[in-house]
Amino acid sequence: MSAEPMKLVFTDAQPAPAAMVPIIPVQGPLTYSRATRPGGDSEALIRQYLPLVRRIAWHVHGSMSTIVDVEDLVQIGLVALVEAVGQAAEQGGQFKAYLKTRLRGAMIDELRRQATTTRGAMRRRRQYHAAIKTLTASAGRAPDEAALATELGVTVEKLRADYETADAVRFESMDEVYADDLPWFADDTPDAFEQLAESDLRDTLIAAIGALPEREAMVIQLYYVEELNLEEIGQVLGVGSARVCQIKSAAHAKLKKALAKKV
Template structure:
């Protein structure tokens, strides 16, 4: 079951108590990071350790706490959930071709970066991180570069939301709902989708994951996700057209 977001307190970045409120926001949402880490770890076949995902999520938490703007549309926890999942999935990609020694060093760097981020309330500079690790700045950069994976471009990469040849021209079904009748029709149509189709629609439109990220969650290629998404779109479109008459 997917991790459920916590309710988020209102806070301000400036004024008296801003720093304390910022620290409290981070501290209150640390359990959410761990729950999402276990969920992502259990959803994909990977040798990555849960603690690696937790460290990645903590960095994303600090960054999210510093960048979130409350406009009344989503809560901080909802915004944070998307940021954490995206960061963890990116980490799974990066670690796919890294040696164990490099992974261990990356974990040490990530832990130091996470600790400094919480302490400073922002992402540390290379100089600050190097000082924390007790190494020269240039060596830190070399170790970080050496720990970067070799990038392979699978054929599934063709099925990307950023590729103009495969960008979906289908309108977001949720943007077409101008009446309660159509909203109800969509709800009923989604209820008739297969479990896999409903998952793809949820992850794409609600969780805002791209095709590759959905593939990692479901354990299939991006090309297959593209097929499932199109099938779901076709079925939803037919259901709405039938209701419109």
């Protein structure tokens, strides 16, 4: 759309009388600044409360559980801090108290998610370690089971069953604990050469059994596969157990000879 028609409208226009023009006092040049968001600078608040996050993380780690590293609790607290900063304007002067509750709650929730023991077991574990600390401080050396049982007011058997085994299960990364030379990671499966040798011997044995006379092959089959005793085999063949023993011995001799040639 062209602006020429609009210019023609104001061609004969006259200035307005001075009495009709309002007087606006000049207070300085107009400037523009970024509006301050409610709750202040988020980054400044985060930097301000970082020490609080670490302090609460160490407190939770020391007083409640060691199944989660303190640095992991710090990371959880940082996430909770960033989320809580958005509520700073609404909380006003109560923000610090609100933040403490938020941080501690987030860390405890994480501990509960990763807990592998019951609350009772966690309580017994705390009592157990507290008793060790107390007795060590008083005696100057680590206490024995009898002293610990007396301190906790339980029997030695209950101490072993409910207190000493109350530690939580801790899961470690396989990459951190695995090593080829550790015995519990060793594989007892025969290597390829052993498997090949066993396969050759098995094939030789199968062929040798197949070459036995029918009665000798049947005795081997009934004795080793069907797991019949000599008397039961005799009943199948219609002979006495002594005769069965002779047949089995003859079969063994032929099989040993065939395997000796292979070895």
